Amino acid sequence: MGKRAKIIKSLDEISSNSILRSGLYLLTIFFFVAIILVPTVLGIASKWNLLSTVVNNSALLARASSAVGASFFVAGLVSVIDLAAGVPTAWFIARGKSRWLNVLDTLCDLPFIIPTVALGYSLLLFWNSPMGVSGLFESSLLSPGWLLVVLLHFVFSFPVVVRVMVGALLDYKYVYEEAARTLGAPPVTAERTVTFPILKPSLVGAFVLAFARSLSETGATIVVAGAFENGAIFVSNMNTPANQALYGQGPLVFASLMLLLIAVVLFGVIQLFGSRLKIPIKHISRTFEKKASGKNVARVRDSVTLFTLSFLILLPALFVAATAVPAVLDGTLGSALSGSGDWGVYWQSLLLSYFVGFAATLVNIVAGLPMAILIARNRMGKRVSSVFDALVNIPIIVPSVALGVSLRFFWGAFPFIPQLLLVIMAHISITYPYFVKSIAAAITRVDVEIENAARILGARPFAVFRTIIMPMVKYSFFAGAIIMFTRSVSETGATVAVINPASPLLTVPVLLVRWIRPLLPSGSSTTVGVSSAVGLGCGFLILFSILILLVLRFVMRGRGRY
Amino acid sequence: MMPDVKVVGVSKTFGNGKIVAVDDVSLEVYDKEYFSLLGPSGCGKTTLLRLIAGLIPMDKGDIYIDKVLVNKMPPEEREIGFVFQTYALFPHMNVWDNVTYGPHIKAWEEKKASALGRETLEMVKLYGRSDAFPNELSGGMMQRVAVARALAAGAKLLLLDEPLGALDAKIRNELRYDIRRLVKDLGLTAIHVTHDQAEAMAISDRIAVMRKGQILQVGTPHELYMNPQHLFVANFIGESNFLEGHIEGMQQDFTTVRLRGDLTVSACNAKTREKDERIVLVVRPEAFTLQKGWKKTANSVMGTIKRVSFEGTTTRYEVYLKTEDTVIVTRPSLAEQPLTVGEKVTLSFEPEKSHIFPYPLKGLLEELKPE
Numbered sequence: 001m002g003k004r005a006k007i008i009k010s011l012d013e014i015s016s017n018s019i020l021r022s023g024l025y026l027l028t029i030f031f032f033v034a035i036i037l038v039p040t041v042l043g044i045a046s047k048w049n050l051l052s053t054v055v056n057n058s059a060l061l062a063r064a065s066s067a068v069g070a071s072f073f074v075a076g077l078v079s080v081i082d083l084a085a086g087v088p089t090a091w092f093i094a095r096g097k098s099r100w101l102n103v104l105d106t107l108c109d110l111p112f113i114i115p116t117v118a119l120g121y122s123l124l125l126f127w128n129s130p131m132g133v134s135g136l137f138e139s140s141l142l143s144p145g146w147l148l149v150v151l152l153h154f155v156f157s158f159p160v161v162v163r164v165m166v167g168a169l170l171d172y173k174y175v176y177e178e179a180a181r182t183l184g185a186p187p188v189t190a191e192r193t194v195t196f197p198i199l200k201p202s203l204v205g206a207f208v209l210a211f212a213r214s215l216s217e218t219g220a221t222i223v224v225a226g227a228f229e230n231g232a233i234f235v236s237n238m239n240t241p242a243n244q245a246l247y248g249q250g251p252l253v254f255a256s257l258m259l260l261l262i263a264v265v266l267f268g269v270i271q272l273f274g275s276r277l278k279i280p281i282k283h284i285s286r287t288f289e290k291k292a293s294g295k296n297v298a299r300v301r302d303s304v305t306l307f308t309l310s311f312l313i314l315l316p317a318l319f320v321a322a323t324a325v326p327a328v329l330d331g332t333l334g335s336a337l338s339g340s341g342d343w344g345v346y347w348q349s350l351l352l353s354y355f356v357g358f359a360a361t362l363v364n365i366v367a368g369l370p371m372a373i374l375i376a377r378n379r380m381g382k383r384v385s386s387v388f389d390a391l392v393n394i395p396i397i398v399p400s401v402a403l404g405v406s407l408r409f410f411w412g413a414f415p416f417i418p419q420l421l422l423v424i425m426a427h428i429s430i431t432y433p434y435f436v437k438s439i440a441a442a443i444t445r446v447d448v449e450i451e452n453a454a455r456i457l458g459a460r461p462f463a464v465f466r467t468i469i470m471p472m473v474k475y476s477f478f479a480g481a482i483i484m485f486t487r488s489v490s491e492t493g494a495t496v497a498v499i500n501p502a503s504p505l506l507t508v509p510v511l512l513v514r515w516i517r518p519l520l521p522s523g524s525s526t527t528v529g530v531s532s533a534v535g536l537g538c539g540f541l542i543l544f545s546i547l548i549l550l551v552l553r554f555v556m557r558g559r560g561r562y
Numbered sequence: 563m564m565p566d567v568k569v570v571g572v573s574k575t576f577g578n579g580k581i582v583a584v585d586d587v588s589l590e591v592y593d594k595e596y597f598s599l600l601g602p603s604g605c606g607k608t609t610l611l612r613l614i615a616g617l618i619p620m621d622k623g624d625i626y627i628d629k630v631l632v633n634k635m636p637p638e639e640r641e642i643g644f645v646f647q648t649y650a651l652f653p654h655m656n657v658w659d660n661v662t663y664g665p666h667i668k669a670w671e672e673k674k675a676s677a678l679g680r681e682t683l684e685m686v687k688l689y690g691r692s693d694a695f696p697n698e699l700s701g702g703m704m705q706r707v708a709v710a711r712a713l714a715a716g717a718k719l720l721l722l723d724e725p726l727g728a729l730d731a732k733i734r735n736e737l738r739y740d741i742r743r744l745v746k747d748l749g750l751t752a753i754h755v756t757h758d759q760a761e762a763m764a765i766s767d768r769i770a771v772m773r774k775g776q777i778l779q780v781g782t783p784h785e786l787y788m789n790p791q792h793l794f795v796a797n798f799i800g801e802s803n804f805l806e807g808h809i810e811g812m813q814q815d816f817t818t819v820r821l822r823g824d825l826t827v828s829a830c831n832a833k834t835r836e837k838d839e840r841i842v843l844v845v846r847p848e849a850f851t852l853q854k855g856w857k858k859t860a861n862s863v864m865g866t867i868k869r870v871s872f873e874g875t876t877t878r879y880e881v882y883l884k885t886e887d888t889v890i891v892t893r894p895s896l897a898e899q900p901l902t903v904g905e906k907v908t909l910s911f912e913p914e915k916s917h918i919f920p921y922p923l924k925g926l927l928e929e930l931k932p933e
Contacts, residue, residue, distance in 0.1 A: 175650040178617050181637040182644035183664035183715040193667065197654045286669050 008466075015462030025379055028370040032388070035367075036429045040395055040403055043410030044256045051257070053250025064251055067234035068258045071399070072266070074146065074230060075214035078153040082210040083203065085154075085312075086161030088305040093162070094169035105166065106549065108309070111317045112159035114545050115490035116152075117509040118538035120220030121516050122320035123152050124528045128521070131530060132319060140527045144226025144520065152224050153217060155313050157210040164209060168202030186286070187293040197278075204274035208267060209396070215263060216400040219492025219509045223516050231259045232401045232493055239405075241501050252497075253409075256402035263397045271390075321542065323535025332532045336540075342515075346537055349508040356420075356507060357488035360427035361435075361481055368435040373465075375436070376443035389440070396433045403429060404497025419503050426494040431484040438483070442476030443469060486548055489541075512537055565628035565641075565719045565751055567591040567614060572623030574609055583609040585775035586623070591753055591768075596745055598754045598762040601772035602798070602932030607755045608647075610772070611721050614753065615644050627719060643717025647724040649708040651696040657683070657707050658692040664715025682710040685744060702733045709741060713748070720745060720752040726761060738765050759799050763787070771795050773932065793919050796844045797930045803850075803889040804926060805843040809835045809918075816913040819843050821863070822885040827911075828861045832918040840921035847892040849915040852879065852901065853908045862910035865889075867903050881907060 014020055054060050093105050111119060126132035127142040134140040142148050176198060180190035196203070218232040225233050237243060238251040291297070327333045336343045371388065378385045395403060407426050411417050446469060454464045470477070492509040499505050506514075515537060519529035569589040575582050584606045591597040599607040613620045614627075616637040625632050632640055651660050661683055665675030683689040686706035696704055705725060712720060725741065726734040742765040745752045756762050762769050763783040770780045771794070778792045783799075790796035793804070810818040810826055817832040819841065829843050856864040868888065869880040876892040877900055883889060891909060901907060922929035 173648075173650070175646055175648060176652060178637070179644065179646060179650035179652070180663070180667070181617070182615055182640075182642055182721075183667060183711065184638045185663075185667045186636070186638055189667060193663075194652055198652070200654075286667075 012460040012463045015465075016460045021461065024370055025374050028367060028374060029388070031367045032371055032392070032432075035425065036395060036432050037391060039407050039410040039425070040398055040429055041260070041406065043406030043408065044253055044260060044402065045406075047249065047253045047409050048257070050248065050250040050253045053248055054254040057247075060247065060251060061254075063229070064234060064255050064258070067229045068231040068255055068262070070146070070229065071215055071231035071259060072262060074149055074153060075211045078150055078157055078214045079207045079210040081150070081154050082157050082161040083207060085305070085308050086158055086206065086210075087165055087203070088301055089158075089309055090162050090165030090169055092302055092305050094166050104309075107314060108162045109159050109549060110546070111155045111313060112163075112486075114156075114317060115509050115512075115538075115541050116156050116217055116220035117223060117490070117492060117512040117516070118220075118320055118541050119156055119317055120152055120223030121512070121528075121534060121538055122318065123148065123155065123220075123316045124224050124520075125323060125530065126316040126319040127151065128528045129530055130527065131322060132316075134527065140521075144224050144228070144528075146225075146228045148224040148226070149221055149228055149230070151312070151316070152220055153214040155317050156217065156220070157213040158313055160209045160213055161206040164202055164206040165199075168199050172199060186290045188289045189286070189293075192289070200274070200277065204270060204277075208270055212263070212267075212397045215259065216396075216398070216403075216493060218399075218401045218494075218496065219490075219513050222492075222513055223520065226521065231255050232399055235259075235401045235405060236493070236496055239497060239501060244501070249409075252405050256399075256405040259399045259402045260406070263399065264394070267393070267397050318542070320535055320538045323530055323532055324539035325535075327532035327536040327539075330532055332536055336533075336536055342533070345506065346508070346511060349506045349511040350540070352506065353489045353508040356424050356427050357485045359424045360431050360488045361485045363424075363428050364432050364435045364484055365481060368432055369439065372436045372439035372443060373469075375440040377448070392433050392436050394433075395429045399493065400430055400491060401493035401497050404494030407494070408498045419499055419505050422498050423495055423505060423507070426498045427488040427491060430491055430494055431487050434487060435480040435484050438476050438480035439473060442473035446472050482548060482551070486545060489545075508537075508541065512541075566593045566595075566626075567719065567751065567753065568624075568626040568629075569610070569614065570624045570626075572610070572613060572625060573621045574606075574613055574618065575621055582775050584613065584620075587775070587777055589770060589777060589780070591751060594746075594749050594751055596742055596752045596754065596765060596767045598756060598766040598769045599772060600756055600759060600762040600769050600798070603757055604933055605772040606775040607757075607772050608723055609775075611723055611753060611755045615642055615721050616640055617644075641716065641718055643709075643712025643715060643720045645705075645708045645712055645720070645722045645725045647727050649696075649704045651704055651707055651711070653696055656693050656695050657688060657699070660696070660707060661692075661711045661714045663711065668715070678714045678716075682714040683707075685713070686710045686740075701729050702737060705729065705737060706740075709744065713744075718750060720750050722752060722754040724755055724757070726756070726758075734761070741765070763799070769799075771798060773798075790844070790917060793842060793844070793922065793926070793929050796917060796919075798932075801847050801890060801892075802844045803847060803887075804930070805845070805885065805887050805889070806921065806926065807841055807843055809837050809839045809841055811837065817918060819918070822887065825863060825885050827863065828913040829916040829918055830914055835918060835920070842919045842921055842926060844917040844919065845889070845911050846915065847878070847890040848876075849911045850889070850891040850909045851911070852881075852891055852893060852898075853910070854901065854905065855908065856906050857908045859908060859910055861913065862908050864906070864908050867901055867905045867907055870901065870903055872900070879907075881909060883909070 054064055089108065093101050124144065127148060128134055128140045128144065172195065176194050177190045180194045181187070185193060216232070218236055221230065222233055222236060229237070235252055235255050238247065238255070327336070335341060336346070339347050371392070374380060375385050375389045375392070404426050407422065407429065411422055411425065450468060451464055454468045459467065490509055492513060495507050495510055512534070515534050519531055519534065521527055567590070569587055572584055572587050574584040587610060599610060601607045609618070612618045614625055616632065616635060627640055652663065655663065658679060662675050662679040665678050680689060683692060686709055688703060688706055688710065691699065691703065699707065708725070722741070726737055729737065738761055754766065766783060768780060768782055769786055770777045771786065772778065773794050779786060779790065779795045786795060786799045790799060796802045805821055807819045807821040809832070810820040812832065812835070815831055816828045817830065817835065818826055819829045820826050821843070835841060853859070863883050863885060865881040865883040867879055868882050871878040872895065875895060877895045879891045879893070879901065881889050881891055889909070
């Protein structure tokens with residue numbers, strides 16, 4: 001027997017020990033509570049005494065409150081737009097028959113994996129600079145401000161809605177809709193009264209995810225916000241050395257705590273009452289819905305869907321690639337590849353980003369897998385599992401910048417922890433839920449009887465996991481790992497918040513924000529500056545992201561849409 | 563007047579024409595008839611039912627419901643009721659909302675909708691469970707709610723897609739008669755899809771036996787059992803023994819068949835056959851009589867009992883014949899003394915209780931295969 005086989009055999013045997021198994025789950029829970037949950041919440045909560053700085057300064061209080069309010073307004077508006085555009089797109093993908101829909105499905109994922117800072121600059125170029133659609137008009141079409149923030153958040157949260165709804169529609173039993181049709185309901189009526197009410201949990205879930213994604217975004221928002229200030233930008237602004245000296249940490253704590261508390265309460269309310277929302281089936285205009293079920297209406301709907309996807313999402317998201325073209329001619333590409341000047345810092349930052357992403361992914365795979373099993377298989381009882389299932393969401397719903405601030409405060413009590421480790425821990429907290437939720441859902445779908453069959457045939461718990469569960473969930477495992485990695489690489493808000501402003505540590509999104517800031521419209525300039533270096537910097541990130549997406553697709557090939 | 567259904571030359575393929583689900587089928591279902599589409603899994607019966615309902619478009623042919631061409635009519639306008647195999651009860655609605663869905667969607671008066679809901683739920687004896695949600699009901703209850711829902715929507719034509727398939731045997735046997743009674747009491751026309759020949763025989767006025775997208779034979783249960791026109795039908799409806807042989811000669815009332823081992827027997831009249839033609843002789847297991855020992859009697863074959871299975875009402879014997887064929891014989895358990903394995907027996911049958919079919923070109927096994 002080889003060494004590897006011996007190790008596996010030992011692990012198999014150890015896994016039969018119920019005390020050790022319970023110990024592993026307790027360790028998992030300890031990791032989650034001590035490393036993810038408590039620092040996320042307690043860091044800010046422990047500084048509540050600093051709130052007086054803001055409460056006693058009415059101008060600052062008004063500014064902070066307005067910023068926090070703006071965050072929720074934008075997130076709400078964006079989530080509604082996301083549903084309005086994302087549901088028809090998901091419908092088009094899930095219900096269509098063309099083989100090209102696979103390509104469309106892949107394209108919908110692009111904005112999700114492109115780092116948001118690159119997206120922000122790309123959108124600014126598309127909507128604001130003469131290079132983009134503004135070139136068709138005498139002045140810039142859209143200046144940095146709340147509208148551009150809404151458009152940006154729409155672009156990067158749209159894929160989340162499409163992904164959730166495509167999955168829901170593919171899982172949906174079409175026979176319900178057929179039953180409604182045989183009972184006299186025209187297609188639109190059947191969809192309104194049967195399909196959408198059944199899909200309501202997914203709709204609510206998609207809304208919450210889009211809302212949370214919008215609420216937590218910082219890096220790209222800074223790029224397109226102009227004078228507009230939401231909670232995340234306020235925290236970022238207050239994190240500068242100048243404002244720290246002027247106001248201290250009070251404004252950071254206030255905005256972060258407000259964002260966290262309101263988000264938790266809001267999502268709690270949505271979870272509680274979302275399922276009780278009812279779509280009425282009576283008092284319908286049968287004639288109207290019959291007309292709305294016609295082929296022409298469907299054609300118009302599909303055309304609007306494709307137009308929105310092409311001209312409001314994909315083209316603005318990829319527009320930055322146009323600025324990378326001059327970089328080939330003006331020598332920037334050569335400098336970039338040789339790593340001279342600023343490019344040395346760029347490649348270092350890129351390496352740091354990938355290192356942090358890799359480390360966070362690795363830790364979360366090890367720590368997240370047992371948590372996913374604990375949740376999916378009710379290992380510590382159904383009630384405990386559902387409590388953890390809910391708690392795991394907290395890092396998603398807490399705005400990343402608030403999470404970063406909280407982590408900084410919490411781990412600040414341990415000054416021996418190096419900055420790099422703090423960044424990695426912030427990324428672990430942010431990406432942990434993505435992996436746990438994705439694997440838990442996949443394990444839940446595996447029939448428990450298959451596991452029981454393996455046990456009866458003599459397999460020990462670890463053997464069941466590696467020979468039965470793992471092969472069945474490996475695609476979700478890869479997908480979860482890659483989503484974690486890309487999310488970490490594009491993370492800005494928490495990284496900015498967690499790093500000491502004086503620290504030389506720079507991840508690539510943070511560096512790009514620094515590069516882009518001087519190009520932003522200010523003073524007499526109303527349009528964004530074009531820089532082939534920034535274009536190329538974003539271009540590299542997009543290129544690597546697309547490569548990661550292709551790897552994901554390659555791994556998932558032949559396994560249907562995920 | 564309830565609707566009749568006429569299907570004329572209907573075809574349906576899937577996978578760019580690679581899979582032929584329904585192949586040039588023509589069929590007529592009469593007014594107030596309880597009609598069954600019977601066949602093995604994958605024979606196209608459910609596809610044909612879904613074509614009649616308008617749930618999938620057909621490639622060619624015409625469908626008439628109540629003498630109206632419905633080819634382009636969407637399902638919601640066909641005035642049908644469809645009971646799905648999985649029942650398809652809306653999980654977010656309780657029993658009452660499920661049953662009154664049709665009347666509400668059709669914007670009927672509230673009073674009429676409520677009356678229909680109550681009436682149909684009482685009919686299926688579930689009015690007391692109006693507030694229950696589908697996940698709180700047993701399989702049998704869900705099935706009855708599905709029927710009530712279809713009826714409350716004012717269906718005149720009831721289409722049932724394996725409605726009893728997911729139920730256990732006892733409930734299935736009870737419910738099949740309940741459904742037939744309901745359909746007959748209300749004077750509806752019903753088309754019932756099933757792969758269970760016993761179910762189809764028990765409840766149908768007429769049955770169409772399907773295989774590989776085609777209808778092989780349509781007839782009453784009695785006709786199909788007594789006079790199968792196809793080897794597959796003889797095998798699928800009830801049970802049959804298939805003995806290969808040749809035509810030896812044709813007499814006024816019967817045909818002499820030469821079986822393997824040069825044994826000759828008298829079989830039914832087969833005037834259209836030719837001398838020495840290769841044929842398959844079909845005899846039902848219950849058409850044989852069994853006698854202990856090897857005796858030279860009229861129209862008999864000798865053999866040895868290989869296996870005995872007591873099945874309650876009947877006892878089933880597997881008999882190895884001198885022709886080297888193995889046949890199944892069923893005899894009433896109470897009326898006869900049981901025989902034992904290894905006993906020598908003589909089998910005989912009345913010629914008119916047998917059937918002769920030409921030997922299939924692709925072989926007997928291929929002909930009997932369900933797919």
